[in-house]
Amino acid sequence: MEIVIETRNLRKEYGSKGIVFAAIDGIDLKVYKGEFLGIMGPSGAGKTTLLNVLSTIDRPTSGNIYYKGKDILTMKNRELSIFRRNNIGFLFQDFNLLDNMSIQDNIALPLALSKVGINEIKEKVEKLSSFFGLKDQLKKYPYQLSGGQKQRVAAARAIITSPSIVFADEPTGALDSKSSQDLLHCLLRMNEELNTTIIMVTHDAFAASYCKRILYLKDGKIHGRLDKDSSRKEFFRRIIDFAGSMGGGVGELL
Ligand SMILES: Nc1ncnc2c1ncn2[C@@H]1O[C@H](COP(=O)(O)OP(=O)(O)OP(=O)(O)O)[C@@H](O)[C@H]1O
Numbered sequence: 001m002e003i004v005i006e007t008r009n010l011r012k013e014y015g016s017k018g019i020v021f022a023a024i025d026g027i028d029l030k031v032y033k034g035e036f037l038g039i040m041g042p043s044g045a046g047k048t049t050l051l052n053v054l055s056t057i058d059r060p061t062s063g064n065i066y067y068k069g070k071d072i073l074t075m076k077n078r079e080l081s082i083f084r085r086n087n088i089g090f091l092f093q094d095f096n097l098l099d100n101m102s103i104q105d106n107i108a109l110p111l112a113l114s115k116v117g118i119n120e121i122k123e124k125v126e127k128l129s130s131f132f133g134l135k136d137q138l139k140k141y142p143y144q145l146s147g148g149q150k151q152r153v154a155a156a157r158a159i160i161t162s163p164s165i166v167f168a169d170e171p172t173g174a175l176d177s178k179s180s181q182d183l184l185h186c187l188l189r190m191n192e193e194l195n196t197t198i199i200m201v202t203h204d205a206f207a208a209s210y211c212k213r214i215l216y217l218k219d220g221k222i223h224g225r226l227d228k229d230s231s232r233k234e235f236f237r238r239i240i241d242f243a244g245s246m247g248g249g250v251g252e253l254l
Helices: 047-054 077-087 103-113 118-131 147-159 177-193 232-247
Strands: 003-016 019-032 036-040 062-067 088-092 165-169 197-201 213-218 221-227
Touching: 003 047, 019 047, 019 197, 019 221, 036 047, 036 177, 047 165, 047 197, 077 088, 088 147, 103 118, 103 147, 118 147, 147 165, 147 177, 177 197, 213 232, 221 232
Parallel strands: 036 197, 036 213, 088 165, 165 197
Antiparallel strands: 003 019, 003 062, 213 221
């Protein structure tokens, strides 16, 4: 299986001389093409820090990150921003849509920035708006959409460049349960039908049960892993049991 991301002994410290705190502390990780990986863990465990470092938003203090074998930490800022634009899609809790742009322009934005031709942009926006059930919303503006619709717009925008990987930080965090479920179905279809590799941070066991694999972080370290080998409902139950056992300090997979 093709490895999309590999990290070695990844570490991110905050603070300065004397009082240094490692928010992520020696993470070794491999993410394979077509994975839907969930990152869970208690508040302050380092989930967002890990996502930001993996997605090149932030630089680690030490360690290595390889994208398809290429060491991205050797890249200069300009090279890194081109790499990011071509290879990485983002989905945030608060959607991050541009309020003064129509839905179709929001979806098309990454391609417009890459100076792709108008016909190709139109074709892709059409295809993705139909995939995400947004065909009737294209001429509207973000304020006219529900939270669930906005997050589906953000998902369409995240994959319009066919990135190697999509990072999602608590993407259901601002949604009601029905919209969360709709979005999770969309992410699952992105993963299964479009073969999009996804890494999703979530504290929600229900959202995590849509993933194929879970990494459990605690104090900046990987404390456990769970693989989905049965139904989603059964996986949900195992995640709840596992998180409960971690809370009690006795992880079954420690
Ligand atoms: N810019 C920063 N400066 C200093 N400390 C930081 C910074 N960002 C995060 N931290 C600290 O690093 C640790 C990990 O933070 P992080 O946001 O990654 O945790 P998390 O697991 O995503 O938490 P939550 O579930 O609450 O969002 C926390 O103790 C946090 O206070």
